[in-house]
Amino acid sequence: MNVNALRNMNNNHVSRLILIILMCFSSLLQASNYKRIVSLDLCSDWMLASYADRSQVTALSPLLNNYQVDWVKGEWPTHDGSLEQILALEPDVVVTGEYNARVLRERLMELGVQVEVFSLPQSLSSLRDYILQFLSLVGNKTKVPGLPDLIDNNSNAPRLLLLGANGIGTGTETLEHEVLLRAGWRNYLTSTGYGKLDLEQLIIDPPDAVSWSAPTSAALANMFIEHPALKKVMRDKSSHNMAFGNWQCAGPWTWQQIQQLTALRKQWQKK
């Protein structure tokens, strides 16, 4: 190494040190002081349940109890969604996603409560930033892992169908789509967003595997998934059940989802 490079290296070290010291101060000044956090929506509930200390959280939203997921461990207090109760809890910060509880959060802001509104991630790239913001809010120093690499040319990759209730499939330009790409799949659906599937089309041109996500209790919404014709055509193919509610939000569990779908891909490869 020449002298200039050495000098650069020293400068880099110094600036990095200064940055670290600054960050320590700012993190001390920041939101780890929040001790009475209230959440207004499901995604924020899950993030808090993953990253916040139990003592910091005063109440999560009533939607929490609609889904049983394994990254929410134990009992968490919930409020009933009413303005009165939330005010009575005297939160020092109220957390919600940008499309949720609009009226409620505006009322809270008017009444002088601090409300943090998070932009929910639409893609995996913004997921890390979202998690980092949350971590700083609750004063948690967990490291956020990197994402598996995107396979460049996967036109030979097998096709996975993401199937939900009411025969709705998930297409491109969704978070789920990016997840399956990183697990090494191609999306069976080439249309964008969510769309109603055509059963006859699925018979003629079946996917290589299916990952379905639907409530287990009885509903007509499950008729499509349980249709005998679909079962017959998918009999020899790999299938995977993503517990209902998984796809509702993006968060640290998204890494688990990538892992599950990667395992599915390996299972497919063995066949």
Next chain:
Amino acid sequence: MDLATNSTINSFTETMAEKINITPWLFVVLVLVTWWSLGQGSVPVSVIDGLLDWFSATTSKEALIIAEIRLPRTLLALAVGAALGMSGAALQGLLRNPLAEPGLVGASQGAALGAATVFYFGIFAAAGTLAITVAGLLGAMLALLLMLSLSGTGRPSLVILAGLAISTIAGAALAVVLNFAPNPYAMQELVFWLLGSVSNRGLDSLIILIPALLIGGIIIWTQRPLLAALSLGEQVAASMGMAVNRGSRLVVLGTAILVGASVSVAGNIGFVGLLVPHLLRPFTGYRPDQLLMPSALAGAILVCAADIFVRLLPFGQELKLGVLTSLLGAPLFIWIVIRESKRWP
């Protein structure tokens, strides 16, 4: 002035209609509509190949599409249509009321309530579809008995009022059941129960429906003499040796079976039981006993044709069958009410 000649000219068209024996024609149309329905779908598939493969137990994509997707849908539409058509004719004969039909007297809503409660809360889950069908039957039966005790075979308007009361209560109770059902999608499915659909069903849904159709139909069929005799009133019918009370209960039972089984599988497809007997009456000489079989056939044709139409509509949010039948049936309902108000009391 020969009254006979004058009246002959007036009722010429009516007697012309009567001269045609409608039942064979209905069979022909039924077969055609069935064939057309089997050919409807998004993927071009040869119906004959599919059926042959299925019969010879060959697993092919054609067999799967025809036999597992289109055939159940078609048979379901036919069976439900037949059940609703016949039950409408039976109720009208029993109550001597051209407005009586399962949806208007509250039977369909009662059936939906019974079936939905058992379905969403998984009651008697081991019995599967049978439990749901029986619940639908009980719901329809309760609704009919309640309606009869409220209005009996009184003025037509009274029967419809009682039916309105019962269908409103049943509909509200249904909404409550769906609200508290464990499944988050349940509430949206209210539309299915109230407006009906035959999509996304497999052949297994017919295992209970077809026998129910046969049993209910046969029970009603045995009461043809009673339905004919009731044209002249209960007293005349009883004086001619008809067991009016027992026979009426059997007609109610048969209707409850037909309506309960249909609604528990396909939801409430309204107005079929009103439309079909009304359109066919001139062809059967207005005799209630002659109306049963043609109503069943025409009901099957109507619902199957409506389902074909639903499938031909641009692919998007699926239009519920009951919307179509209501669009056809509601104007008829209004017309009958107007006509009845002008008639001799």
Next chain:
Amino acid sequence: MALITTKLLTVDTRVKDVSVELHRGEVLGLIGPNGAGKSTFLHALVGLERYTGSVESDGEALETYSRTQRARLIGLQPQAVSSAWPITVKDVVTLGRLPWGDEDEGIINGAMQCADINNFSERRVDHLSGGERARVWLARVLAGQPQVFLADEPVANLDIHFQLSVMDVLKNYAAQYHGVIVALHDLSLAARYCDKLCLLKEGECIALGTPAEVLTESLLRSVYGVEVEVDLERQPPVVLPK
């Protein structure tokens, strides 16, 4: 042996201990004020009302008859008949064959002939006048070929022409070795057509006998509460309130 014999026939409080006999060839008239129990009595005979006491036909108790056998024996034309559906006249008359389970053309045509409605057999009942319709209801009962014809106020709301034609049909039917019981309000018609009369008051038969025996001014006064003029010598006989 009488075609119909009732002994102490009682229907709760509406008919009390009525004992009458009806012979073949006879027309028995039931007369009395509104609510006297005429309809109830007829309904009891045909099995529409529960009763105590006995009813026998040719010595056999009617309780032993099945519903169908009873319907074949006794035919009833109730007070207010209407057809729920605009069926043809012929179809109405055909319904009369229900107790026999057939649609015998010969018998049906014969009944229509008797009631003189052949000309409009293909017309719908709602296109008929009141008088024509009354004859259609009659023909329906005739088609069942009952041994006993019960008619409940068959001439109510009919003009005098149709009144006579209906009563003629009934009289002819009785003459063919059948029995007819007819409930009537018009006492003159009763005097003219009936062989025997039963005068009912509040469910009790207070007089039973020939018109001459029953239609007396004192009896009628005690039952109807009005003065009545009776002239049975005249042809036709006249019984009118004064």
